[in-house]
Structures are given as C-alpha cells and as structure tokens.
C-alpha cells in the first residue's frame with residue numbers, strides 16, 4: 516500500500532512538473548527591457564510618462580556650450596517644414612513680445628559660421644538639441660561632474676594636496 520502511494524505521488528509530481536515545463540514552452544519568459552518583460556503572451560503596462568517639466572524658470576547651464584533645457588511644456592508644439600511653433604515666441608521678431616529669450620546668434624550661422632538673415636536650417640528642428648527637463652527617474656546613475664569640480668580637483672592635485 517505504502518509503495519503504491521509513493522509511486523502514485525511520484526507520477527503526480529512528474530505530471531505537475533511536466534505541465535509546468537509545457538506551460539513554460541508555450542509561454543516563455545520575455546526578456547526584461549526598460550520595463551519588466553513578463554512572458555511572451557503578456558503585455559505589461561508601461562510606466563506612466565514622466566511628469567511635465569518643473570515650471571521653475573530657466574536653469575543654470577552645466578557647461579558653456581550646453582543647449583539650455585526647455586523650462587516649459589512643449590506638448591502639441593508643431594515643428595515641421597511649414598511651421599515652427601517654437602519660433603513664434605523665440606524668433607528675433609517675436610521674442611520681446613512673447614517675453615521669451617531670443618534664439619542666440621549661433622542659430623543664424625551656417626556650417627561655415629556665416630551669419631544668415633534667418634534661423635539656419637541647421638538649427639531649425641529645435642528639439643534635436645533642446646529637451647524639456649522632466650522628473651523622470653534616471654535609468655542609469657549620473658556621474659557628470661561640473662567643470663568647476665574638475666578644475667578644483669586639478670588645482671588641488673597640482674598643489675600636491677589630497678586628490
């Protein structure tokens with residue numbers, strides 16, 4: 516009787532394990548990307564889109580040639596061949612009325628540094644370089660050091676102090 520129980524139980528476990536394996540074959544685990552993968556048949560919902568930029572005004576640049584981050588929302592602002600919503604506030608003619616900073620002189624230069632009368636085609640698609648700052652959680656740790664930190668460290672090293 517005892518032996519019968521043992522063999523029945525083992526058959527039971529083989530069946531359970533087998534069906535789990537079959538299940539795994541039919542619906543294999545999907546790799547994790549930026550969000551958890553789940554299995555091939557599952558569609559897990561994405562994280563909510565990062566919040567709107569903080570309306571905290573213009574931000575300090577991290578280095579002199581940084582394209583400043585956009586301190587306002589740009590939702591539904593169209594930029595295409597026919598119209599450029601950004602320039603309705605940031606162009607030379609409209610900036611004063613809009614109370615917006617005018618695009619700087621570099622935006623009028625072509626690749627030979629020749630200053631043109633209108634914004635250069637090189638600088639037409641603003642979001643190629645400028646992006647709004649959101650409250651998104653960084654995907655990787657940021658090890659950026661400001662130029663002031665690098666300089667201070669270099670000076671300290673040259674003076675033979677602790678690095």
Ligand code: HEC
Nearest residue numbers: 572573574583584585586589592600601604614615641645
């Ligand atoms: C309705 C007018 C308006 C539109 C349209 C607009 N902006 Fe602005 N933008 C502003 C104003 C006003 C400021 C200044 C905000 C402040 O000082 O807090 C600003 C600030 C900026 C700054 C920061 C500049 C700096 O030196 O820090 C950038 C970059 C910028 N906008 C890019 C854009 C881009 C790119 C677009 C199009 C996708 C755009 N803006 C559309 C009004 C506008």
Ligand code: HEC
Nearest residue numbers: 580581582601605616617618619621638639640641643644
């Ligand atoms: C190829 C990259 C690039 C593109 C495209 C570009 N910008 Fe810039 N922008 C920069 C950089 C870099 C700076 C900061 C240094 C400078 O002024 O050149 C800047 C500065 C600015 C500033 C601040 C000006 C100031 O005097 O402080 C504004 C406003 C701005 N850009 C708006 C725009 C708008 C609007 C567009 C689209 C019509 C645009 N930019 C397209 C790179 C770009």
